[in-house]
Amino acid sequence: MKSFLIFVALFLVTLSSPKTTVAQSDISSGYDVIKAMYEKYEGRWYQTLEFKQNTTFYGQDGKVQRTQIWYEAMDMPGKLAIKFDDKESNNGILFNDGVQYGYANGKMIQELERVHELLVLGFDVYHQSPDVTATQLAGTGFDMEKVYEDVWQGRPVYVVGVDAPDSTVRQFWIDKERLYFVRNITIGRNNTIQEVQFNKYEQLGEGWIAPEVVFYANGFKGLLEEYSQIVIPDSVNEAIFAPETFVTAEWL
Secondary structure, eight states: HHHHHHHHHHHHHHHOOOOOOOGGGGOSSHHHHHHHHHHHHHHTTEEEEEEEEEEEETTSOOEEEEEEEEEEEEEEEEEEEEEEETTTSOOOOETTTTTEEEETEEEEEEEEEEOOOOHHTTTTTTSOHHHHHHHHHHTTTOTTTTTEEEETTTTTEEESSSSSSSTTEEEEEETTTTTEEEEEEEEEEGGEEEEEEESSSSETTTTEOOOOOEEETEEEEEEEEEEEEEEOOSOOOOGGGGGTTTTTTOOO
């Protein structure tokens, strides 16, 4: 009887034990960071998202050149629809599973393969295998073997892509505690140092959202995105993510 009770106790402990996850002390590579992000929010991070975006473009003199309203919808992983000016617009951009489509006046004018690394780092990472995410990011030029710890806006972060401070190498920054994306640095044309920041994070459901996204080139602000009317919809019209029906599909 005693042996049976011990067996039952061990069985119950096994059932109640959480699955093995990456401990922060075990993080020694970019892959470990990605895996920790996935495991922290697996099954909890929202899958669909809609918001209105105020988009501000700046000149090199720091003055506002123009503003525009964008409407955006996501179905993760891999799908992002953007309509310019209003949801019924014939103009916009669609990202669907590694392909970028551009539309003007109701016609598709662009189709090219592209891994949208901000979509991957900010959202898709919580909905797909860490192996898939790591492969996508390595394919865009990040060295997934390298990582070091730093501080960003007063919070500890993991910096992936380098093993010491170096602003001339592709890298992305992840909040160490909350495990969300906050910053990346990439190299553009003519060795332009490009930087993107996800700022002012707030909780959304069991995940997070950064309602301010800022783009810099050689230290100059070029683009500001400000989100409003942020919702997690019960469902989205899948037709808005299909290249053939992107223009005509109605947003729910």
